[in-house]
Amino acid sequence: MNTQLGHCPQTGTQGKMVDGATVKSMLAVSLRAVQDVQYFFCCDADCSVVYFSEDGQHLFHVNDVRERVYQKEPDNPDVPICYCFRHTPKEIKRELEVNGGADVIADIEAGIQAGQCACDWRNPQGDCCLGNVRRFIKQAATSG
Numbered sequence: 001m002n003t004q005l006g007h008c009p010q011t012g013t014q015g016k017m018v019d020g021a022t023v024k025s026m027l028a029v030s031l032r033a034v035q036d037v038q039y040f041f042c043c044d045a046d047c048s049v050v051y052f053s054e055d056g057q058h059l060f061h062v063n064d065v066r067e068r069v070y071q072k073e074p075d076n077p078d079v080p081i082c083y084c085f086r087h088t089p090k091e092i093k094r095e096l097e098v099n100g101g102a103d104v105i106a107d108i109e110a111g112i113q114a115g116q117c118a119c120d121w122r123n124p125q126g127d128c129c130l131g132n133v134r135r136f137i138k139q140a141a142t143s144g
């Protein structure tokens with residue numbers, strides 16, 4: 001059986017499975033620390049754990065990762081939401097003010113179409129950022 005979700009040993013947060021390749025490409029520390037286990041991603045902003053194994057024995061924290069992690073700093077305007085095309089909350093908010101537009105979605109979609117995205121290797125969560133970007137735009141639009 002293949003479990004899709006794990007529970008962060010620090011917060012109990014449900015985390016999605018991430019590919020071993022994602023963990024390896026995101027780590028700043030020696031990859032000798034990577035174990036042959038399934039890793040999961042903790043998206044809890046109040047938790048320092050980024051990747052964990054279900055048994056809680058193997059953890060990587062925010063300081064072990066090469067990128068600042070959007071989910072861990074949702075209020076930081078300079079931490080990218082979209083890692084492939086480098087869109088930040090600051091930039092997206094500015095765009096929303098200037099043209100009310102979601103040009104950013106069009107840009108990401110065009111990039112995906114052109115095969116230029118690499119979410120598995122560049123986004124700490126290991127998959128596409130579009131859901132996060134859409135959610136962010138919706139929230140920014142409603143909160144003014």
Ligand SMILES: [Zn+2]
Pocket residue numbers: 008009010011012013042043044047048049
């Ligand atoms: Zn956690």
